[in-house]
Amino acid sequence: MIHQLSVIRTDELELELELEPEVEPEVEPEVEPTPDHRHNKIIMSYYFAILGSTNEPIYELDIGTYRQNGDGSTNFPTEINELKQFISNASLDILENVQFKSNQIFFKNIDSFYGYSIDIFLTQGNTKFVILTNCKNFDENIRQFCIEINEIYVKKILSPFYDLNTPIRSKVFDAKVRQLARKYL
Amino acid sequence: MCGSPSSNVQQLLLTAYAPKISVVSSTLADSIATSFGKIENIQHLFSYFENIFAFGSNYNTEIYCTPTLNNSPTTLSGSGCVRFVNNVFINANNEASPEFFDLNTFSNDLKTYVEIIDNKIKSLSNSTTIDEKLYSKDYDIISKFQNSIYLKLIALLNSTEKMSSFECFNHPIMQLVVISGNDSKETIEKLVSNLDSTILPQWYDKSSTLQHIIILSDQDDSEMLQKSLKIQEDLKVKSGKRSTIVNIDMNANQINESDTTNVTLLPSLFCNIKRNSQDTTTESLLLSNKAFNLWKRPLQDIISKDLIIFMNTKIKEWNDEVVVPRTSLTGRIFGGRKWGGNKSNFFSFGSNQSSEDNIKETNNNSKDTYNSEGGYYYAQSPEMILRKLADWYFMLGDYKNAYTTYGLIKKNMINDKAFAHLSSLQEYTVFSLLLGASSKSGAGSQSITPKMISTVISPMLDSSFYSYLSRCNLITYTLRLTIIAAELYFYLGQTLASNLTDDSNRNIEEIYYSESISMFKKVIDSNLLDKLSNGYMMQRIAYIYSSYDRSYTNPDNYVMQDPSYYETENPGKIYINSPNLRNFGQSRNRRLILWLVLSINEIDPMKQPLQSQLLIWRIQKQIELDGSKVNGKSWLQRNGGLLSKIKEELQVKI
Numbered sequence: 015m016i017h018q019l020s021v022i023r024t025d026e027l028e029l030e031l032e033l034e035p036e037v038e039p040e041v042e043p044e045v046e047p048t049p050d051h052r053h054n055k056i057i058m059s060y061y062f063a064i065l066g067s068t069n070e071p072i073y074e075l076d077i078g079t080y081r082q083n084g085d086g087s088t089n090f091p092t093e094i095n096e097l098k099q100f101i102s103n104a105s106l107d108i109l110e111n112v113q114f115k116s117n118q119i120f121f122k123n124i125d126s127f128y129g130y131s132i133d134i135f136l137t138q139g140n141t142k143f144v145i146l147t148n149c150k151n152f153d154e155n156i157r158q159f160c161i162e163i164n165e166i167y168v169k170k171i172l173s174p175f176y177d178l179n180t181p182i183r184s185k186v187f188d189a190k191v192r193q194l195a196r197k198y199l
Numbered sequence: 200m201c202g203s204p205s206s207n208v209q210q211l212l213l214t215a216y217a218p219k220i221s222v223v224s225s226t227l228a229d230s231i232a233t234s235f236g237k238i239e240n241i242q243h244l245f246s247y248f249e250n251i252f253a254f255g256s257n258y259n260t261e262i263y264c265t266p267t268l269n270n271s272p273t274t275l276s277g278s279g280c281v282r283f284v285n286n287v288f289i290n291a292n293n294e295a296s297p298e299f300f301d302l303n304t305f306s307n308d309l310k311t312y313v314e315i316i317d318n319k320i321k322s323l324s325n326s327t328t329i330d331e332k333l334y335s336k337d338y339d340i341i342s343k344f345q346n347s348i349y350l351k352l353i354a355l356l357n358s359t360e361k362m363s364s365f366e367c368f369n370h371p372i373m374q375l376v377v378i379s380g381n382d383s384k385e386t387i388e389k390l391v392s393n394l395d396s397t398i399l400p401q402w403y404d405k406s407s408t409l410q411h412i413i414i415l416s417d418q419d420d421s422e423m424l425q426k427s428l429k430i431q432e433d434l435k436v437k438s439g440k441r442s443t444i445v446n447i448d449m450n451a452n453q454i455n456e457s458d459t460t461n462v463t464l465l466p467s468l469f470c471n472i473k474r475n476s477q478d479t480t481t482e483s484l485l486l487s488n489k490a491f492n493l494w495k496r497p498l499q500d501i502i503s504k505d506l507i508i509f510m511n512t513k514i515k516e517w518n519d520e521v522v523v524p525r526t527s528l529t530g531r532i533f534g535g536r537k538w539g540g541n542k543s544n545f546f547s548f549g550s551n552q553s554s555e556d557n558i559k560e561t562n563n564n565s566k567d568t569y570n571s572e573g574g575y576y577y578a579q580s581p582e583m584i585l586r587k588l589a590d591w592y593f594m595l596g597d598y599k600n601a602y603t604t605y606g607l608i609k610k611n612m613i614n615d616k617a618f619a620h621l622s623s624l625q626e627y628t629v630f631s632l633l634l635g636a637s638s639k640s641g642a643g644s645q646s647i648t649p650k651m652i653s654t655v656i657s658p659m660l661d662s663s664f665y666s667y668l669s670r671c672n673l674i675t676y677t678l679r680l681t682i683i684a685a686e687l688y689f690y691l692g693q694t695l696a697s698n699l700t701d702d703s704n705r706n707i708e709e710i711y712y713s714e715s716i717s718m719f720k721k722v723i724d725s726n727l728l729d730k731l732s733n734g735y736m737m738q739r740i741a742y743i744y745s746s747y748d749r750s751y752t753n754p755d756n757y758v759m760q761d762p763s764y765y766e767t768e769n770p771g772k773i774y775i776n777s778p779n780l781r782n783f784g785q786s787r788n789r790r791l792i793l794w795l796v797l798s799i800n801e802i803d804p805m806k807q808p809l810q811s812q813l814l815i816w817r818i819q820k821q822i823e824l825d826g827s828k829v830n831g832k833s834w835l836q837r838n839g840g841l842l843s844k845i846k847e848e849l850q851v852k853i
Contacts, residue, residue, distance in 0.1 A: 071834050096841040097796070099834050104793040110784040 058149035059088035060199055061098045066179035067140040069106060073182040077195045094130065102144045105132040120160060122153040135160035159198035166190050202742025203346035205690040208353055211468060212683060215357035217280040218594050221287055221371035223393060225386050227379035231415050235452045236484050241377045245283040246467040247484050248498055252281055281502055284360040287371060288397045299675035300359040306729040312351045316344050317809045334816050345813060349735050356679055358469040364402040364575035365620040367590040373409045373506050380416040380427035387430060391440060404578035407587060409509045411501055412442035417449055445497045451490040460488040510591055517588045521581050525607055569615045582608050593627060598635030602628060622666040625659040626680045632656065633687035637694050647691060649710050660684055674727050685718030689743055712743050734802030741794035748786035792821050796841050804848045812849060
């Protein structure tokens with residue numbers, strides 16, 4: 015009976031999550047940056063990927079910062095855009111080398127590639143949250159972001175309608191990730 | 200496998216730093232040589248014997264097959280590894296560029312070699328294109344062809360015969376004058392006196408070059424033999440030159456194709472690439488056993504009885520003259536900054552000589568040895584003698600003494616602000632340390648610790664890199680320094696890996712690899728090389744990453760135990776087979792993929808379609824080994840990625 019109940023509850027949760035209208039991010043009134051203004055500074059960009067326990071991607075997001083008058087758009091150069099999955103994949107070699115040698119779950123700046131650093135959050139179920147970014151000294155924010163992502167990810171895998179290590183296509187999940195990115199990154 | 204083992208490169212480097220023998224020959228002597236096959240001159244014929252002398256076998260064949268790591272030439276020291284070069288004295292004064300070699304020629308030669316290899320790979324299949332099936336079937340042979348490209352790149356880096364004022368590796372130690380018994384007296388005199396009569400730069404010491412004359416004579420022609428004996432007698436009495444008469448059987452050049460004792464000699468690794476490109480099928484030389492021994496024996500005798508003995512005598516002489524006064528107790532106390540010993544004398548503490556006088560005197564003395572305008576040390580200066588001594592130690596494989604001797608001159612070069620000399624000195628100090636650590640003979644086999652890397656080697660390499668590039672504007676020397684240092688680090692790592700059965704020194708091995716990778720990255724980032732060469736540098740990095748993965752072997756006394764209750768397979772538990780637990784955390788195969796993809800992008804798939812295609816198949820093989828795939832396709836292969844973009848480009852091209 016308890017088991018059945020729990021199924022109904024997670025089912026409801028999933029339905030609730032799926033039916034939940036997409037949360038529109040509240041746009042703060044701010045001055046539109048002029049093209050010159052945008053060109054003169056480096057916009058911090060992030061590539062966020064959730065890799066399942068078998069190292070295949072289940073969720074990916076390119077997002078820019080909202081800080082420093084950023085509008086959330088990314089400015090990865092074409093070369094990095096074409097290579098980002100290779101760079102993220104390559105960092106797993108280093109992760110595997112160190113993951114059983116320490117107790118930590120957040121590996122900041124575990125790898126780097128020509129000015130881009132990679133941070134990885136390793137969940138208890140061997141799922142990895144990989145973040146490739148060109149910004150420096152935001153490790154604590156990235157860590158907080160990953161901790162919160164972990165919470166929504168755990169909720170996601172509790173859903174009976176979701177199979178482990180399959181791509182996450184939920185719009186609600188995506189909206190929540192974007193919201194968290196806006197909050198922390 | 201996506202690269203040539205570092206032991207091959209190390210052997211190549213040892214041959215590159217072998218003593219040079221300059222060969223001068225008369226027209227009649229050349230015509231005798233040309234009767235033995237597609238030979239241009241005597242020097243060309245002799246160059247086919249380089250590999251035989253160095254490694255006792257046809258080393259070049261090793262490049263086209265996969266040698267084991269254990270066949271490193273432990274007996275190289277003094278075994279007669281030499282390089283036969285043209286008459287380098289002619290151009291010694293006319294060198295316009297101070298660079299080691301011409302970068303454009305280097306790039307073009309590499310491009311030509313890649314074309315040759317492409318044709319060879321294409322010739323494996325009957326059709327004009329090769330497909331993936333053929334690649335899998337002939338994987339080994341195709342890999343060998345591909346690996347030879349990198350070896351050629353290293354050979355091209357060292358193939359120059361140009362003499363430099365700040366290192367003595369290209370200064371010929373011997374000059375072989377090859378004449379025929381029928382040559383006229385004038386011709387012989389002209390050839391024999393060419394070393395004495397040529398005006399050489401002031402940094403070149405003629406007395407450190409031994410001249411030896413080879414007189415070719417037909418063994419069936421008694422008149423010619425008589426003439427040869429007379430020439431030999433004349434040379435001995437009049438000019439005191441040593442000579443050897445080689446009796447040639449003119450019938451030995453006829454080859455019976457069915458004879459199994461025939462010897463096939465492969466060309467020198469450092470030979471001019473254009474010579475090969477004209478006709479790739481006849482690049483090797485087929486000699487009958489008789490002809491092979493006919494040429495080999497006298498050359499072997501000259502090397503072991505004359506060259507090596509001459510080198511050892513000179514080393515002893517220079518050691519007594521320059522090193523002993525410097526290092527002995529009396530030398531240390533009474534010797535000054537220079538070896539003259541009259542300045543900062545032990546007894547001059549109480550003297551009234553002012554410090555200004557001291558400086559003046561130092562400057563005057565410095566002028567005696569170093570020409571700051573020309574940027575060279577005079578041939579007879581103690582610095583040049585010591586440099587030569589150290590280089591000769593290096594050539595003979597005595598890396599410990601080479602290292603010590605290099606250390607003796609460093610301060611003087613800093614004081615003289617001889618930056619090119621200093622950079623070169625530091626370069627070879629590092630090489631002698633790294634080679635000494637990897638040699639198994641025991642001479643200078645001091646192992647390289649991480650502390651030595653951070654306190655001694657890296658600062659020296661950084662300083663030399665900066666000094667070559669910024670102060671002296673010597674791009675080619677910078678490239679040579681960085682690439683060879685990277686290779687030697689890699690060789691150290693691979694040697695360590697091959698000698699160990701457990702993981703006790705795994706950390707040090709990884710440090711060597713990471714140092715090597717960082718040096719290669721330095722070459723790539725400096726943008727000094729063309730794109731094709733840079734692509735091969737990236738492939739080398741990929742190969743280093745592949746070396747991390749080594750199969751773990753259980754020790755002999757290991758007993759397999761039954762797993763505990765908690766370790767037994769639980770059918771209810773999710774079984775993850777994707778991470779390969781055998782080498783979990785030990786391999787760097789994902790980085791290998793990254794660097795191979797970068798390499799294809801760098802060599803440009805439109806310009807090098809076959810090479811790019813081969814690399815793509817190599818990457819696909821690697822991706823197959825990795826379990827992270829969804830519906831049989833890895834996320835690395837999806838649209839929008841660099842790999843898929845390259846594939847699309849290649850499909851258009853093919």
